[in-house]
Amino acid sequence: MTPLPHPALHASHAGIWVATADGTRSVSRGEAIRIAADTPVILLNAALVGQRLGYAELSGLDLLELFAFLHPARFAVPTPKGLARATGLTPPTRDADVAAFLLEATAALLAVPGGDWPEREGAWTAAQSLMRLRWPWAPALADRLAKPETNERWLFTRLPEWEENAPRPAPRTITIPPGDAEARLVDLTGHGAEERVGQRAYAAAATAAFAPRTSRDAPNLVLAEAGTGIGKTLGYLAPASLWAERAGGAVWISTYTKALQRQLAHETTRLFPDAVVRKQKVVTRKGRENYLCLLNLEDALQGGFAGRAAILAHLVARWAAYSADGDMVGGDLPGWLPTLFRRNGPTALTDRRGECVYAGCPHYRTCFIERAARASAEADVVIANHALVMVNAARGRELATRPTRYVFDEGHHLFDAADSMFATALTGQETIELRRWILGPEAGGRGRRRGLAARLLDVASYDEAGARAIQDAVDAARALASDGWLARLAEGQPFGAIETLLAAVRGLTYARAEQPGDAGYGLETELAEPTPELIDAAAPAAAALDALVRPLVTLGRRLEAVLAEAPDWLDSAARARVEGAIASVGWRADTVAAWLSLLARVGGPVSPDFVDWLAVDRIEGREYDIGLHRHWLDPTRPFAEIVLKPAHGALVTSATLTGGGDWDSAEARVGAPHLARAAARFEAVSPFDYATNAEVLVVTDVKRGDLAALANAYARLIVAAGGGTLGLFTAIRRLRGVHGRIADRLAREGLPLHAQHVDPIDTGTLVDIFRDDPAASLLGTDALRDGVDVPGSSLRLVVMEGVPWPKPSVLHAARRLAGGGSAYDDRIVRARLAQAFGRLIRRADDKGAFVMLSAAMPSRLLTAFPPGVVVSRVTLDEAVARVGQRLVGRLSLTPGIGQEAQLDA
Structure with missing residues (x-):
């Protein structure tokens, strides 16, 4: 050719x-x-x-x-x-x-x-x-x-079908004898491997989470902080695999980042070296929205x-x-x-709207989502994430196979995951999504989307009351926000009760939240002392939502009645479809009920359990959503009630569980105080020699707010390190500003620069590119501070542009008040600093430097760093010199792209 x-x-x-x-x-x-x-x-x-x-x-x-x-x-x-x-x-x-x-x-x-x-x-x-x-x-x-x-063969005839299996029996009650977990650990690490005392002690402590439960709503909760290098993954896989094997149950291992999910799946090859066996014994589960529909x-x-x-x-x-x-x-x-x-x-290729018709789909028997659900019911180890665990516990269809044993890795993120899961948002985007779920395509709509009536037409034809409930829900849904709602609100011409409510929210938020010189980002204000316009709009909106939730509840009951009556046409596939519809309708009904509870707050009494506010979400001045928000003041309360209490045992673990603080605050952020039984605590210090292999430099002469000086500092430090730098920012605007000023300059030095929120590449791929080139550097925000695992010379310098204080918000102000004021802020900052520093040293032979470009770094926060690490306050010139002395001597770099780094002997 x-x-x-x-x-x-x-x-x-x-x-x-x-x-x-x-x-x-x-x-x-x-x-x-x-x-x-x-x-x-x-x-x-x-x-x-x-x-x-x-x-x-x-x-x-x-x-x-x-x-x-x-x-x-x-x-x-x-x-x-x-x-x-x-x-x-x-x-x-x-x-x-x-x-x-x-x-x-x-x-x-x-x-x-x-x-x-x-x-x-x-x-x-x-x-x-x-x-x-x-x-x-x-x-x-x-x-x-x-x-x-x-x-x-066409794709849809090539995919294998999943098989239906008999329900799995409940796990047996067993006790793992002392020493058995340590013996399993030896099998996993290899009999010739160097013995790690901290890892053996960790495995023994983790075993307590798999002991039989002695009273209802009182799981065996173990909190374990294991420093980087302890080997906590194999440490908890040892007792977890023993319990699954002997009890005949599944252990759900929950993570926060996709990177750790992949790492865990790789580590299970030690448990099950045979790929065929491993596929049966280990299953990775994610939310429905992750899978191809x-x-x-x-x-x-x-x-x-x-x-x-x-x-x-x-x-x-x-x-x-x-x-x-x-x-x-x-x-x-x-x-x-x-x-x-x-x-x-x-x-559009995934199921993000909850419109699945389950057994009514022609591809139901080959569905990736259904295959994963059935495989997890038979597996010994299910690798999930915090959000999925909470969703399944709150509204999952798999109640008969609900896990009894959990391992929450990256446990320091449980608070944030629960905060997101158990929140309520009555916004334009949320209501229009519900409208589309009920009505399906309206005038001008295209695609496969079908409304509630179309999805349940044949089921509804069996039950007259169910059919009437569907029609009532369709009629009521027309009061929700519809296409073009943002433009109508901007023009002062809302249509319907919900849009009128959102218009009142918008007006009050702008009146109270916008300040001179506002940068065009999101606005918010407390839901306190509402105006008469907002109070007047809340009542019709509540009536409209009440008219919607009633038929949804009725429909759920009628579908349950269909299951109970078991007509001749209700075979196993039809039953699965009805069960799926019950779960989906129940989820939407619960959402509308939560909206009604939030609306009752407008002009009503304040609840000490919740934080409520109004918000206009904007990006660079462009509005994209408006509405009312409600978060739990302490989101670990519903987490403890819905996830922990029904479980028999749970291990919550992380390298930074206390985040440089104390155990009481760590327990508070995972829900332990809401349980009847006290949690067990375990701590294993990292075996790494941080004092020798790392240092912290606080630069004192980069003026805050001077973008040119900040960019110059980043450029000089990256050049001094020869690349290999992770730059962390607390604001996207500053990240973009620095990137725009230094990318060409670094390129002339043969040092590629990549940036989250700048390069049109997903974050995971950016990390892969960064890991692959020791001369490259990467700029990013929170997602990189918590989710980067780059051992070796590719990451040898971490630079933070400022102290990562919490963003001022209505929610943060309420939690700060309840959590001890400035001490609450300090706990958050210490945890963030500990996570950021944790990116630096991932292996025993790693060496690196951590640079903070803020003279205002308080000394009280320095406990976030491992004991023994030298912290020095220096000028930028001194920092550049020390970074060069510490790092460049380790590398032999050939200028240009595709550089290979060689560790000096």
Whole structure:
């Protein structure tokens, strides 16, 4: 096959290059845009290159899309170095060589169909569909793909069906004898492994969470803080696997970040080395909204999507045929794939609205979500996340198989997860979502979405009262906010009781919250002393919601009656469908009931259990939501009631459970005070030599608010460290400002810079890129402070632009008042500093520095850092010199991209 006659384009902060068969040349931004507009160009990550050129509509032959077609369910770091590794090519060492490399990579990828290709099945059929959609790569693939001798099976006939099993018996009551968990730990770590005293003690302490419960609503709760390096994952897997094996039950291990879920799944290979056995014994579970919905995908493939969104649907279909579990968020779908299509369609391929028809779906027997649910019922270990655990406990369908034993890893995040889960928001976006769930598509609507009546039509025809309840709910839902509500509110012309309420909320919030010089971000104010306009609007809104919740409750009861009456047509599939509808309707009814409770607060008595406020959510001055909000003052109360009390035992663990504070505050943030039985406490100090391998530098001469000085400090520190820097910010605006000032400067030094909220790449992929290149640096906010695990030389410097004080808000003010004032703030800051420092030293041989660019760092907060770590207040010049002395001597770097770091002997 002849090579493609297209040029390759590469743009970075260091320059722009175009390569053809005749060679590579540097071009200006304007010329690059002209070339891309005139002829198809080969590039790597069109969204990122378009941003670098300032040409958002840039398109072409994106090598990442070609890779996703050829190798679905395979991951590659989306950089020249990562693509070189995936294709077996030599990576370019300079930015100027990348464009020519892209031509070489194109030839390598297009040669794949001619060789031994494990993902061949379905490719020819998909290529024909993509040809009709004018996908740029389709003509080249059509020339290289031979038509199969027999018709290829369609995706929906290739996926395996799950099997229905008998209900699992309740776990047996067993006791793990002393020493057994330690013996299992030896098996997991290997008999020749170095014995770690802290890990053995941790495993023994964790065993108490699996002891038999002695009284109702009093689980065996163990709080265990294990410093980095203790090996807590295997420490709790030892007793957990023993209990699951001997009791015949499932242990749910809950995490907060997707990175730890992946790490846990990897660690279970020690428990079950055989892949087939491991697939049966270990299951990763996430919320429904993470999995591909096959019915939504079918609709997209049959014309529900158009343009680029349709191309994405076909690439996702290719992936679905080879995916291990159908997880689109953090699973084996490359995180960079949806970002290539910007806003075109990824979220529409999952079930984010609770519209599943369960057994009424033609793909029910092959559904990824249902398969995961059934697999978890038979598994020994279920790897979940905090949000899913709480959702399942509060409104899950799997009551008969509710877990009795939990391990909450990253336990310091339980408070935040519960805060989000048990909150109430009566906003325009929430009400319009409920309207769509009930009514389905209205005038001008498109897609597969169906309303409540359509989803339950055949069931309702059996029960007259149920059918009447559905119609009453449909009639009442018309009072909810509808399309165009934000524009009507801005024009002072709300329609209906709910929009009138939101208009009153908007008016009062602007009147009380906006200050001179406001930056255009969100506004909020307490729900106190409401105006007559708000009080007058609340009553009709409450009446409208009451008219909606009544038929929803009635419908739920009628569906339960259908189950009880068990008509002839109610086979196992129909029963599953009705049970699913009961759970979905009950969830929506509970939501509306919570809204009514919140509205009762308008002009009514204050509840000491809740914090209520009004908010106008904005991004750079553009409003996107308006409404009333309610959070628990202490969200661990419902968490303890709904999750912990029904359990028999739970282990809550983290490397920073106390967050540099005390055990009482740690217990308060996980719900322990709300249980009848006191929690057991365990602490194991990290074995790492922090005093030798790390230092903390507080820079005293970077003026707060001086963006130019802040950017200069970041640039000098990153250059001194030779890259490998994680820069943490407390405000997105400052992050963008610093990135804009230093990215080109660092590129000239051969030091790539990536940034959350700037680069059009998902956070997980940004971390993968950062981990893959020791010369790269990464800027980000909270998500990177808590969720980055980059051991080795790729992360050797952490720089924070300021003390991470809590953001002032109505909710924070209430909790601060209840939690001891400034002491409450200090606990939060210590926990954040401990988490940020924890990114630095991940292995015994790691070395690094932690720099705080704030002269106002209070000495009382320094207890957040491990004992023995030297903390010095220095000037920026001194900090730069000390970072260079400590870090650069460890690395031998070759300038340019794709650098490899070598630890000095």
